[in-house]
Amino acid sequence: GAGVSQSPSNKVTEKGKDVELRCDPISGHTALYWYRQSLGQGLEFLIYFQGNSAPDKSGLPSDRFSAERTGGSVSTLTIQRTQQEDSAVYLCASSLHRGGTGELFFGEGSRLTVL
């Protein structure tokens, strides 16, 4: 497709389980970002990729969170041993290049609910 695609769109899991969230960016976009949005909150930065490397992962909240990107394209965000406070919408965005003037194109998000 032409836009950023995320899957699954909804995920309900039990506390303690691992989850994987997938992001397919727009073809040719070298920059990829993961953000988290909780109810009533703005977007919390998690990690940024330029190509396959992650020069900024300062937003990952704990070592239970990890992400990778392969082939300069698809990215996977993994949350291990999920906790209830991990419940949120996880948004992925891609950009043609890194920079504040570059437009971020967002996917529709993956809504994670941890019971």
Place this chain on the structure above:
Amino acid sequence: TQLLEQSPQFLSIQEGENLTVYCNSSSVFSSLQWYRQEPGEGPVLLVTVVTGGEVKKLKRLTFQFGDARKDSSLHITAAQPGDTGLYLCAGDRNSGYALNFGKGTSLLVTP
């Protein structure tokens, strides 16, 4: 620490009214963007401002970047129900890679 403070947090108005939402910070930004997010969707870029004092218009929406590049405002004239959504400002400090987002202003325009 929230770098960008948006106000008001919630706003409910009737169709045809004017409104202004604000995005403030103590930090200087090299550029600032405004996004609108509708329920169940990702944010969509409305505008980017890069020069202090810059004013940009997008139909009934007017965006202004403060002279000191620390704040911005969004003014909507004659609001329409289609303007309903979450308005987010995002600033680039050029000191890192992440755009810093505010918590957003949730706008509801009723007919």
